[in-house]
Amino acid sequence: MAAATDDAGDSNEMIRVVSSDGEHFEMPEAAANLSLVLRHMIEDDCADAAGIPLAVVAAKPLAKIVDYCTKHAAKSSGLTIEEAEELKRFDAEFIEVDTDMLYDLLVAADFMGVEGLSKLAVQRTADLIKGKTPEQNRETFGIVNDFTPEEEEEICKENEWAFQITKPPSRLC
Amino acid sequence: MSASDLPDELWARVLELGAASSALGFRDLCALAIACRRLRRLSLHPSLWSSLLSRDFPSQSQPSSSSASSSSQQQLHPKSIYKTKFERHKVRMAEARRRVVFEAEGRVLACWRRLAQLEESLQAEGEKMKAAAQELDNLERVRSASVALNVWQPQVVRGRQKQLVQQCTVPVDSRLNDLKMELKV
Known part of the structure; x- marks a missing residue:
């Protein structure tokens, strides 16, 4: 316990993490603390020179996450309006990724318990869904249509009410 | 990694947050329902439609969500309530x-x-x-x-x-x- 408080007091310390494919990353402890999992491990004194192994996070998304955490940890408290704006811009640019990376980030942020990033990725996914037709959704997210033709017809019928906005519902008049 | 590798839980969170932040509307949920079986199941979650109901029909949904839903929730899915109201x-x-x-x-x-x-x-x-x-x-x-x-x-x-x-x-x-x-x- 004493070691943990020591660690928490020393925010300059670098924390090492290891991706599932064996790549090493370093970030300041304040950044690592944005991840619930890393924070618990640091508190439990599991952060050693060998690095904390993250078994389900590959190097590519981990690099992004380290980026995100470092940026956000540096600007976590006492933000001016301009800094908040800049952070917002950073987020917007940060999440401009292809769907593969987006899934990786969704899963990794969820696994690591990085709440802000998790929310960002979830919101981005929701924004990608917005305004798309079923076919466009399948295309965007690589979804396979697993309905039988009969099922599909039924489901389309079941949901058609949502798509005929311009046509006046004559049978209901 | 593809969309089908995402766990249900994450998809559910996407839909939930989308509906709550009004990024997603009834038409988006219906479009998802048509995309595949899994998304159909996830898009039918009652709480999603309940939050859409209280968002899109705020004046009418208050009484139905508190009193009527407790008695008739089993017969009426929020989605069909939404559909009725919408029509x-x-x-x-x-x-x-x-x-x-x-x-x-x-x-x-x-x-x-x-x-x-x-x-x-x-x-x-x-x-x-x-x-x-x-x-x-x-x-x-x-x-x-x-x-x-x-x-x-x-x-x-x-x-x-x-x-x-x-x-x-x-x-x-x-x-x-x-x-x-x-x-x-």
Whole structure:
């Protein structure tokens, strides 16, 4: 316990993490603390020179996450309006990724318990869904249509009410 | 990694947050329902539709979500409640639109009627003007005849002019009248 408080007091310390494919990353402890999992491990004194192994996070998304955490940890408290704006811009640019990376980030942020990033990725996914037709959704997210033709017809019928906005519902008049 | 590798839990969170932050609407959820089996199942989650209900129909959903849903939740999925409300709303919108069209048509009709009236009175005025011009013309002739009477003329001409002047009974009044009419036109 004493070691943990020591660690928490020393925010300059670098924390090492290891991706599932064996790549090493370093970030300041304040950044690592944005991840619930890393924070618990640091508190439990599991952060050693060998690095904390993250078994389900590959190097590519981990690099992004380290980026995100470092940026956000540096600007976590006492933000001016301009800094908040800049952070917002950073987020917007940060999440401009292809769907593969987006899934990786969704899963990794969820696994690591990085709440802000998790929310960002979830919101981005929701924004990608917005305004798309079923076919466009399948295309965007690589979804396979697993309905039988009969099922599909039924489901389309079941949901058609949502798509005929311009046509006046004559049978209901 | 593809969308199908994402755990249900994450998809559910996407839908939940999307519905809560109003990024996703009823049409998006319905579009997802058609995409594949899993998304259909996830998009049917009652809480999603409940939050859409309270967002899109705030005035009506309060009583139904507190009292009615507790008793009839098992029979009625929030999605079908949403659908019913949506369709009712659509009918109401259509009715409102129809009413507006009716009113506009009434206004157009009134304008047509007024136009016809105006055309009629224009025609009447035209005829009046023609009559006035005719009368003016006549009076003009009478006047020149009466002036001519004051100078010497052969008897025949004089007689004819006298007759013309005598025929005209109200020369001055008529002329005044005439001028007024012309002014009016």
